[in-house]
Amino acid sequence: MQVASMDLLQSYAEKSDDEEEQNPTTTSSAPSSPDSSPPRISLPSKTSAPNVDDTTLALTVANKNRILHKPIDPSQHVVAFNPTYDQLWAPIYGPAHPYAKDGIAQGMRNHKLGFVENASLEPFIFDEQYNTFHKYGYAADPAASEGNNYVGDLEALQKNNGVSVYNIPEHEQKKRKLKRKKELENEELDNSGGDVDISEIENPASEEWLKKNRVSPWAGKKEGLQTELTEEQKKYAEEHAEKKAEKERGGGDKTEHITDKSTFHGKEEQDYQGRSWIAPPKDAKATNDHCYIPKRWVHTWSGHTKGVSAIRFFPKSGHLLLSAGMDNKVKIWDVFNSGKCMRTYMGHSKAVRDISFSNDGTKFLSAGYDKNIKYWDTETGKVISTFSTGKIPYVVKLNPDDDKQNILLAGMSDKKIVQWDMNTGQITQEYDQHLGAVNTITFVDNNRRFVTSSDDKSLRVWEFGIPVVIKYISEPHMHSMPSISLHPNSNWLAAQSLDNQILIYSTRERFQLNKKKRFAGHIAAGYACQVNFSPDGRFVMSGDGEGKCWFWDWKSCKVFRTLKCHEGVCIGCEWHPLEQSKVATCGWDGMIKYWD
Numbered sequence: 001m002q003v004a005s006m007d008l009l010q011s012y013a014e015k016s017d018d019e020e021e022q023n024p025t026t027t028s029s030a031p032s033s034p035d036s037s038p039p040r041i042s043l044p045s046k047t048s049a050p051n052v053d054d055t056t057l058a059l060t061v062a063n064k065n066r067i068l069h070k071p072i073d074p075s076q077h078v079v080a081f082n083p084t085y086d087q088l089w090a091p092i093y094g095p096a097h098p099y100a101k102d103g104i105a106q107g108m109r110n111h112k113l114g115f116v117e118n119a120s121l122e123p124f125i126f127d128e129q130y131n132t133f134h135k136y137g138y139a140a141d142p143a144a145s146e147g148n149n150y151v152g153d154l155e156a157l158q159k160n161n162g163v164s165v166y167n168i169p170e171h172e173q174k175k176r177k178l179k180r181k182k183e184l185e186n187e188e189l190d191n192s193g194g195d196v197d198i199s200e201i202e203n204p205a206s207e208e209w210l211k212k213n214r215v216s217p218w219a220g221k222k223e224g225l226q227t228e229l230t231e232e233q234k235k236y237a238e239e240h241a242e243k244k245a246e247k248e249r250g251g252g253d254k255t256e257h258i259t260d261k262s263t264f265h266g267k268e269e270q271d272y273q274g275r276s277w278i279a280p281p282k283d284a285k286a287t288n289d290h291c292y293i294p295k296r297w298v299h300t301w302s303g304h305t306k307g308v309s310a311i312r313f314f315p316k317s318g319h320l321l322l323s324a325g326m327d328n329k330v331k332i333w334d335v336f337n338s339g340k341c342m343r344t345y346m347g348h349s350k351a352v353r354d355i356s357f358s359n360d361g362t363k364f365l366s367a368g369y370d371k372n373i374k375y376w377d378t379e380t381g382k383v384i385s386t387f388s389t390g391k392i393p394y395v396v397k398l399n400p401d402d403d404k405q406n407i408l409l410a411g412m413s414d415k416k417i418v419q420w421d422m423n424t425g426q427i428t429q430e431y432d433q434h435l436g437a438v439n440t441i442t443f444v445d446n447n448r449r450f451v452t453s454s455d456d457k458s459l460r461v462w463e464f465g466i467p468v469v470i471k472y473i474s475e476p477h478m479h480s481m482p483s484i485s486l487h488p489n490s491n492w493l494a495a496q497s498l499d500n501q502i503l504i505y506s507t508r509e510r511f512q513l514n515k516k517k518r519f520a521g522h523i524a525a526g527y528a529c530q531v532n533f534s535p536d537g538r539f540v541m542s543g544d545g546e547g548k549c550w551f552w553d554w555k556s557c558k559v560f561r562t563l564k565c566h567e568g569v570c571i572g573c574e575w576h577p578l579e580q581s582k583v584a585t586c587g588w589d590g591m592i593k594y595w596d
């Protein structure tokens with residue numbers, strides 16, 4: 001084996017000698033003969049290749065194979081030989097990466113701005129060096145691995161003996177205390193005009209004096225007390241006192257005062273027999289036995305210039321329809337005969353939020369965003385009385401008992417349910433357990449109790465006249481319920497939940513959620529769309545945010561029919577109390593539509 005290697009080397013040497021004889025150099029220094037060609041002059045050569053240390057290049061001969069050890073390519077994932085430490089950590093040779101930014105190849109990056117190395121540095125140490133550099137001009141060198149190396153102003157470093165802002169020597173601390181003490185003495189002398197016991201100040205052990213006369217660095221200069229107010233300040237103080245007194249009297253914010261008035265639009269207020277225009281027709285049948293879903297649009301009332309927020313049929317007969325508009329007006333429409341507007345009630349300075357008839361329909365309530373509740377005479381259009389607490393009423397109701405028609409309940413924006421006696425005009429009770437604005441009031445249990453819903457996503461049951469919650473319903477899955485309606489059999493409550501479903505609660509003692517009944521499919525999130533029942537209790541209906549009116553079957557909870565009623569939101573829907581298949585809807589497009 002050794003002999004074969006020697007033969008290989010000898011043949012390699014002989015071959016190289018033959019090549020030198022066949023290709024002699026052209027730059028020979030020997031003189032040329034006159035017959036030969038003129039001598040050639042060699043020019044200096046330039047190379048653009050970088051200087052590479054070739055000490056790491058080794059030629060190894062083994063098994064008749066030549067292996068050339070090159071520097072490691074950092075982009076490769078597999079190394080075919082066993083490199084040394086010097087080869088592994090040798091610098092990268094060759095030209096710079098053509099697409100590299102800031103001289104770093106894309107493969108060497110671990111951050112969009114370059115290569116980031118993790119460093120362990122305590123926040124306190126960083127703050128100490130940062131503040132020391134900004135105050136003294138020097139700081140410890142973060143790149144130094146060992147030794148006390150500093151960067152910055154080295155003269156200041158020697159002068160301060162390398163202290164940081166957190167390592168102040170004792171003599172410096174004493175100097176600062178003395179300086180502060182002198183400043184306090186000077187301030188005290190300036191403020192007192194010189195009438196100070198000097199012996200007390202000169203005593204350095206008088207810490208009580210320092211505590212007593214310590215001044216905050218943010219206090220600024222003391223000025224003499226102002227004894228007299230300027231004319232502007234006097235005027236402002238008087239206005240402020242007037243506003244405060246008005247607020248205490250219950251006036252609240254200033255609202256535009258509107259004169260209560262009403263306009264009759266019919267032909268005559270009494271017929272030839274002397275009957276009033278609000279008297280129900282004599283030929284109306286007593287009950288609505290079996291209801292049917294309406295199919296077609298038969299009439300439109302379009303007197304409101306803005307959206308309509310609520311509609312209510314005249315109690316029992318339904319021959320008139322009352323509507324509350326966002327144009328600050330309340331209108332009443334003829335349903336039975338002409339189909340025209342009979343009277344307009346104007347007394348609110350802002351949009352009307354809710355309306356409610358008395359049991360006989362001769363009077364009604366209106367609640368507006370002007371923070372007023374007005375009690376109207378339906379026939380004459382006069383305001384009987386006005387109530388206000390300085391807050392916005394969201395819902396108004398009269399006690400349904402015939403002997404308690406003088407008791408008014410209103411759910412307010414300040415989380416209270418306020419109860420008035422309309423005969424005296426006094427507040428007789430306040431129910432204030434809710435945590436948000438009160439949206440609905442629904443009487444149950446033969447009007448002995450009432451249920452309220454609020455923006456606090458809860459239901460509360462109250463005993464009438466007693467401001468103590470007897471039942472509190474609040475679950476994590478519950479949403480706000482801006483509309484609640486009582487089933488005709490008085491055993492169930494339908495609540496419009498803002499998660500696009502209608503939930504059913506029992507009106508029995510426990511007021512439990514009926515998990516088997518749930519009506520969904522409509523989109524009511526964000527809108528206080530009214531939910532209602534047909535008079536026979538067979539159907540549930542509700543408006544939605546897309547202008548549709550939905551009808552569900554009460555037993556199966558399936559969608560029975562949907563009607564496209566309005567261009568905007570269909571906010572209210574009412575079933576006629578006598579006609580089997582007549583339904584009225586109202587929307588934010590200002591229209592009231594009648595369906596049969």
